Amino acid sequence: MLIDLILILPLTSILLSLLFRWSVVLGATLAFFNLALLIFGIVLAFNIETTGPVTAIDATFYADSLSSFMVIVIGLISFLSSLFSIRFSIKELAKNQSTLLEISRYTLLTQIFIFTMLFAVVSSSVAMIWVAVEATTIATTFLVGFRKNKKALEASWKYIIICSVGVGLAFVGTLFFYFASAHIGGPISSSRPVSLDWTFLIKNSKKLNPQIIKFGFGFILLGYGTKTGLAPMHSWLPDAHSQAPAPVSALMSGVLITVAFYTILRFKAITDIAVGRWFSQDLLIAVGLLSLLLATSLLITQKEIKRMLAYHSIEHMALIALGAAAGSEIAIAAVLLHILGHGLVKAILFIASGEMLITEGSTEIAKLKSLLTHKPLLGGIFGVGLLALLGLPPFSLFTSEFAMMKSEISVGLGWVVGISLVLMAVIFGVVVSHARHILVGESSGRQTLKTSKLSNPIRASRLTTTPLVLGLILSAAIGVVSWPLQTLLLSAAKVISG
Amino acid sequence: MHLLFYSFLVGSIGSFASLVLTKKYRNKFASFCVVLEGLICSYESLSIISSGKTTTFNSNQLLPFFGIRLSLDPLSAYFILITSLLAIAVGIYQLGYIRHSTKAKTPTFIYPFFFTSMVLVPISNSVATFMASWEIMAITSILLVLTDHAKNNNSGHATQWYALMTHLGAASIFIGFLILSLGTKHQQFSSIVMSSSSLSTIEKSLAFFLLFIGFASKAGATPFHVWLPRAHPQAPSPVSAMMSGAMVNLGIYGIIKTGMTLIKVSEGWWWIVVIAIGTISAIYGALQCVTNSDIKKLLAYSTIDNVGLMIIGIGASGLLATAKDEKFALFMISGVLFQMLAHSIFKGLLFLSAGSIQYSTGSLNLDQLGGLLKKIPLTSTCLLIGAFSISALPPFSGFSSEWVLFEGLFRSILHLSGVNRLAVLFGLSGFALASGLTATAFVKTTGIGLLGVARSSHAETAKEVPPTMLFSTFLLALSCLVIGIVPGYFLKLTMKSSQLLFPAKKLSPNFKYGSIDLPNLATNIDPLLLLVLFTIALLMILLLLKAAIKRKVRITNSWGCGNEYSNSKTQYTATSFAEPLQRVFADVIRPDQDLVVSHVEESRFYVNNITYSNLSQDSIERFVYVPIKRAVTTWGKFASQMQNGSTHRYLSLGFIVLLIVILVLS
Amino acid sequence: MTVFSFTTSLLQLIFILACAPLLNGIMLKLKARAERRVGPPIFQTFFDLAKLFKKERLRSQNASIFSALAPVVLISSTVVVIIVSPILSTQELFKTSGDLFAIVFILLVGSLMIALLGLDPGTPFGGLGSSRAMTISSLSEPALLVSIVAISIQAKSTNLSTIVSANLSHPIWLVSPPHLLAIFALLIVIFAEAGRIPVDNPATHLELTMIYEAMILESSGEDLALIKLGEFMRFTLLLLIVANLFFPFGIDTQANWIQLILSSGISLIKLTILGSLVTLLEVTQAKLRLFRVPELLAGAFVLAVLAVISEFVA
């Protein structure tokens, strides 16, 4: 029942945004719906905690604690993003940068986007997950190209081409899983594809042919890895995330990539049982370290905030991949906590950067100066967000990174931790240096302040900053207080680590 | 233990109240809370030290996956004591200081958390708890360093260095702890202690050095110090005082904790390396301290110097412990702790006085100051007392503590053998050179800054600071004097605290009238007696002179060798004062000297203008860290070709990997 | 505190007060004779000091309280050291505080005061002097402390009285190579600290070559007298300490009154001999360039280190 509700909610949103043109009321309603989504997610999690996994519509949809966790993440970030969407839309209309039609279309696509992600996490069949993930690409292409200028179009072109190819490869991988499953007597081609069901696969994973699974998992990792932003097909990510409007970037960087990783996790669970943990471990380490190296190298000379944040997403996905490589229950729990923490903080940062675009007119590092001096709250949010992103306590990323690395060492991957710590230190230095350029400083900041005072300054809106501050507090809270998240994380991790 | 929690609560109330309260009450209330927190903490720590008991606190409700583990023992209580004492003084000082320095709420909001985290670090009893409090300490201090960023462009740079170095340090500590905890299969420090002997030598050495590097970088030991002389001067003075006086100690705490408790059985050669690092820090810090002209920068370097001394002491103590001479190991480590106490107090005093000078003159550059003793006598007196303490002049605290340190090193030389003895001798030489250089540096600071004539309008118009600031500095100055005069009582305290490290051995000290008299040392000092003798001598001489000679003093111009154009510009400056030493140690300091002579157009024999510049930069920063930075940037530029915008290139990467997948995985 | 130790301390004070100017006179006389001059009478320094006490006192308008305080502090700190050091007898006042490290740092108080005095009036030459003096002082510190260690090793104590008594009971220690090396290093340091040739020329008139003189260019009258007296006392004290370390015989160890009186006489002889040796050295040596001084002090440091090492080889 809850699953139905969770799917009906965004469907209603889609319907609403189809029927009505955008207005503040519609925006607020959608935000409220997304909040409801978050609440339903939490309720669902509690439900599952007490009664076990739930299914809906003839087991087409299935939710265990992992799914419910992902629903919470999606709900949370969607809520933040839709709140900022209101501010974004008002500004767009006020500045005559977009027409009402465009905004309405944007709202519709965003809601579809949210729906497809939800669909992905509550689908019982791995093939349907694929369909949903591919659908996210379609829904977001126009969102990436929202500006319709040269850069935006280029980004959306790259985005759809690279992601289609990648996700196509993931489909090949799915086919091989299906192939393996079919050979152990899973029913083929009936109207309800039981043999592609997650529950069926995990139950029978011991019997699956390891070589085919290996082959399939390679494709899965390459394919969904593309969507997650892992090497080698990560290249679309900085372009798309930087060109999309801030609320969409928040959604993409905050949840979309982790939804893709969620899929990898599911397949990993099957592969681990069928082949043995070493296999996915080796692959994930290779991919993770490569991505981390790429993210680090490319962060060094960043000139634009949103691109910087996008590379940061690659870094965190790489960390998550390394954490998943460790594979123990704590490691997976930490990975999930990291998914939540990263999503939250990254969404906050993207929204803050959107606010910067509104108030400062640019997100280029060179053009932004001494934000802390003349916009203390926005600058403070951005700065604290960056600190959180860099894995400093009390924010949850610290806890999750700590736990992931600890588990990595405990399965004998000390060298991985060593390398990643060195790379992360470089990232730390680079990001701090960028942050210094953006946030800190004196003289020029004062000049900007003066000039902006003359020409009707745009102040950061409370509508934006209040949820962001609350989000940061939440991020700190989940990093400090165990209850009640830890139980959920551990039971969700059990789904993967067995 | 619970008292500590209440104190944290008080601090948090203060900090949150500062967000809500109006400007008028904000500082007062926040400072009040900090002082109260400090008082509670110092009371609790004193009672723990005197009872010698250990209390613990565990909870799984906090910190997901790990839970928090706390344990308060006399050693950690000692560190808390130092921190709280300094925090009290700084809390009072801030009442006057903050009012003019910044209008923002952030510092008042963060400061209690900074303090709290510094209390949490020594009582952390598990890897995760420790790392969390360590990082919170780092982050709060980073934010505090940034306080004045709007007025001062350098603070951003400083913060950047600090953040990066502290992060590297934390990473090193993190790996070190993980090696320990995985080798022993324990999370909790108290359990690691029990089973650390099960580790192999390589594991132990690796863990030790990773931890040592991490902690040494927090303590500011060369060559991991580069952040310190940048961050400490850029922070507001109360924060610098806390950082130099208290936060640095926690680095020392980490080293002691690692080498003497966590890893029970240590190897001798570790400590030789430790002594080497300590010696280098001491000498390098002192040298840079001499050559710098910015008061706070100079103080920051002297922190490095003092930390070096403490590390030498720790090394010697470690060597003694490995040589099973635990009695003197205990004495040595007590000396280190005593030096730490003294250092915290006088460095706090010096930084706060520097803050007062900045407050009243607006400058910290010695070359712009001068004549302050007449303009702001009270603040200057405090600075003088701090300078005398740090120069180890009797009867101030530095003298007593360095005496204990010296005696400890002397005993180590006597009781060790072979290369260990040589190492300690090396350390002692470094100690000696550093103490000589420090005296020079502080003659420079006080002589150039406080005496002579004002070198700029800044110093000309100096006014005395508000009474709260004065009160705080006087409090610290008085503490310097008290610690110096009756060191016995304080040494007893440190011995009680460090007893934990060597529980088997007991020294039977005889601390009559606060003097230090240990039967094993065959020597003693009694600063109180010396002070009394000195005072009597002084008074008698003055009386004699007064009785014998009754001439008035005639005030004239200074004798400048008949020079008719002498003014404040012809005085010696801090830079020129340090020039001989800079020249002697040019190979280490590597100053950038530049002499530009421009001639009049008509003839090259007529000089128009001579410009001389003498910049001494941190040579370790220049020759170690800057090349690394450059290499990273070069790599980044090179790597950015990867992302050149070509869709084809992006796809072809995937294509190649796809082919590999098909080939390899089938 | 006994009557004897109190008397000893007092006697030591009087002895040094009397001998310090005398020693200077003797050295001046000897120096003059070495140049085949008649030279001033050996009591010349007394005359000079007495005259200075009578002269007018001038003070710079820039000067602070330091100018008044420094001479007195210099003398008082020296007096404290005289009282607690074993010069005529190893019986200590209050049985405490004759520690070598402490002595070094109490004397440092005086040096620092004079260095600050140099900076006080804000003249270029005062700064020059104090900069140079502090440079030399800080560079001589390692040699000083390490030679203290070397001297203390055999007695296993840094207490001067203990060392002297121990040396007296083991005369063979006195001629051991480590001891000699250490004493030699110590002597170099004392030359540097007291501003004698080859480190500094006390008789120079040229400001640019000055080290110690430059700091007191501004002092006059009674201030100057006190400073000069203080410096003579310090020099005498240091020579006596070295004398007692190198050749402790004659010093009282048993709280014997007669021995105490004898000891004064013997000390005077020791002082004269040492002073003459110093003079000879001063007459035959040229003053080093300022930037050669670090080499000399480094040499002293190496000697001291060698002393410590050879102590353990033996």
Added chain:
Amino acid sequence: MKIVSMLNNIISKPVSKGFSKGRNSSSSQSPNRSVAFRHVDVGSCNACEIEISSAFGPVYDASRFGMSLVASPRHADGLLVTGVVTQNMYGPLMKTYEATPKPKIIIACGDCAINGGIFKDSYGVKGILSDVLEVSYSIPGCPPHPQQIVETFRNINR
């Protein structure tokens, strides 16, 4: 070798002449045992300086009577002025005078200091010493004989 010759010097008779120790001075008062001068050259041709330095040399050895030249007027009992007072040295001379503690003795050493000598009234000359300061003693001669200089020193009384 150096040390041996030094020792030889010490033992052998000093070369000083002209005065023997303890010989009476021209004054009836007890001789002044300690006098220190700051030497100021206000415009001398340096002949006087040569004679002054030989007055402190082995032969005339003024130091045996407690005389000395010092580096700072603060340490001195008076000024030993040579040469005619030039425009440029007038200021420094006055500063030096001011810097000398009382009681001050001003000695004009050589003819130029006393009456201007051959430089009298020439370009750049301010005047003679007695124009600007009260001269206590004069040592005539161009240049004066070292013996004369030492004699004058010995005759100084308080």
Added chain:
Amino acid sequence: MTTNYFSMTYLFSGTVLVCAIIALWRKDIKAIIYSVAFHGVALGIVGFSEGLSRHDLALVQAGIETFILKGIVFPILIFRIFNRSGGQRDVEPLINTTASMLYTSLFIGIPFFSIGRLPYIASSPQSKLVPIGFATLLVGFYILITRRRIISQIVGLIIFENGISLIAFLLISGLPLLVELGESLDVLLVVIVLRVLAITIQSRIGNVDLAEMKELHD
């Protein structure tokens, strides 16, 4: 019967690959589009014949659906873009055609070499043909990384997707209906989106060479 159907499958699978290679070979855009159309038709026939051979109605449906979608709808959609853009011939690819053909022959061999080693592949004659699907996929991918015009990129992507479909048909005789529908819908939407995007790009930026589209870089 079954063998007949199989030989049909065999024949048309080969046709799928050959059409893909023709698309890679030719530069005449019209010819490329026709070959893609024929490519789609052949794919549909493969599905259809497989369905008949296995008496699987769903598969037959899928075959027909593929036939319509990939044989008819896609070519029409591409033709629309083509008509708007003009320009008969493709620009010179990043790697010239001769070299491309050589490389293609190389990496077409890879799947035949490696896929065959997987277990169960040899269990049925159809699944033995799976390497053909992989080869098609790779050719499509190769077109994507060498061709510089928007239209040829779309063609490449379609060939790539068709390769996947072929793998699906041959490996496990098609997918469950729901998945199949979802997949087809996705691919259709992707192509539509690409078309809209292509038209937008053409109208906003002009007839661009994708290799020149490098605005976004570090």
